[in-house]
Amino acid sequence: MKFQIQRDRLVNGVNDVMKAVSSRTTIPILTGIKIMAHEEGVTLTGSDSDISIESFIPKEEDGKEIVNIQQAGGIVLQAKFFEGIVKKLPMDTVEIEVHSHLQTVIRSGKSEFNLNGLDVTEYPHLPQIEEDSVLKIETNLLKTIIRQTVFAVSTSETRPILTGVNWHIENGELNCVATDSHRLAMRKAPISGGNGDKSEAVIPGKSLNELNKILEDTSDELEIVITENQVLFKAKHVLFFSRLLEGNYPDTSRLVPAESKTSLTIGGKEFLQAIDRASLLAREERNNVVRLSISEEGGVEISSNTPEIGKVVEEIQRKSTDGEALNISFSAKYMMDALKVFEGAETNIQFTGAMRPFVLRTTSDDTILQLITPVRTY
Incomplete structure (x- = not known):
């Protein structure tokens, strides 16, 4: 096997397949990257037997030559070393050549590396998938x-x-x-x-x-x-x-409640920032619990209290509230994760009681739903 290839395309391909390579595999050859040079270009493969990734680098694209194949063939090279080498090669072009006994030479400019390769025929085949429904x-x-x-x-x-x-x-x-x-x-x-x-x-x-x-x-x-x-x-x-x-x-x-007793509509970005501030004093080991209170008059308050540190209380500007008064506690992390999905969009939260899961949706898009289970604080 012998070919020349654009270094940046090789680096991108290696980056992709490395996401499937694990150092903790029970199959030693899977610590390597499989490299195949053929008429159409070069194919790189990485696998940990749960995930397999194949990256194809074509001979040419948009009229520019990317790969020059002089001799087709294949080799498996240790992923950790091969990745380190290709990222640090000095020139824009890389030559890879396999000699006898699987000795592989990687050249770029005046830099030359010799790596011991593994037999490509021992590399497991990728899953065979029938493409009858795409x-x-x-x-x-x-x-x-x-x-x-x-x-x-x-x-x-x-x-x-x-x-x-x-x-x-x-x-x-x-x-x-x-x-x-x-x-x-x-x-x-x-x-x-x-x-x-x-x-x-x-x-x-x-x-x-x-x-x-x-x-x-x-x-x-x-x-x-x-x-x-x-x-x-x-x-x-x-x-x-x-x-x-x-x-x-x-x-x-069945987890998503059909009706609600209390409804809150609020600016997603402002609410996220308020929860973030309240969680600053919340203790980590208690899953950083924050409390939300909705008064009879519809006022909304976020608070957090950790006796040995202190407490924080903040009144929140809401767009609207509807239904019963409510005191509910929940994980600040879960709430922030959910609100980040909405990317600052106006958010509607439907509550069915202090100990029942509550549902978050944006007011503009009903294809996204988040549900959070409250935390018992007594």
Whole structure:
């Protein structure tokens, strides 16, 4: 194998596939990056057997040559060292050549590295996915959906299914739900393609976070293929495979209350800043609890009290309040996470009592919903 390649394109490709490479794998060859040079260009692959990422660098793009293949072939190189080398090479062009006994030479300008390679035939094959039903969604929209839901997945392995986001697709609508049993994030969005069948998949939160880092901000459509135990995301030059979580996701539709006793409409940005200030004195080990009080007259107050530190009270300007008076306590972190999703939009909060979960929505968009369980403080 021998080829020359633009260094910046190689660095970008390596950055993408490194997100799937783990140093803690039980399969030694997976600590490496698979490099294949072929007629169309160069393909890089990284995998930890849960996530696999393939990045393709074409021979030319927009009339410019990116890769010059002199001899096709393949090699697996230790990811940690290969990544470090390509990022620090001196010139804009890199030459990679494999000699006998898998000795690999990496040259750029007057710099030359020799790395011991591994046999490419021993690298596990990527999952084979039948593409009989392909879904399509705008890349920007998918990135937004991930950002608005994935933060609410559970980080505890006691219920592994909750470490993923549940995707439900029916009648051209994608409904994504994440919950750690203390809070819930939901986002609905249109999705095209598919064969019309209803489908459901629980995608690990870790996979979606890594996918979000790789995807570019673009309005281009992205293709998604869901099978029984894998999902494949196909972007312009990147294939991203992830295993799905096994098991049944809990029915979360029953968690969202149908009616409310108290309603509060408030500026999202101002409310977020007030919660942030109140949480400054809230003790970490008590999950930084903040108290919200709505008086009979409709006045709104945020407070936090930690006996050994002090207390904070702030009156909040509200757009409107409706219904019964209320005193409720909740995690400041959960509330701030939820409000950040709304990006400062005017927010409506529906309460059904001091110990019942409450629901947040923006007044302008009913496709996003956040639910938070209050904290008992006595």
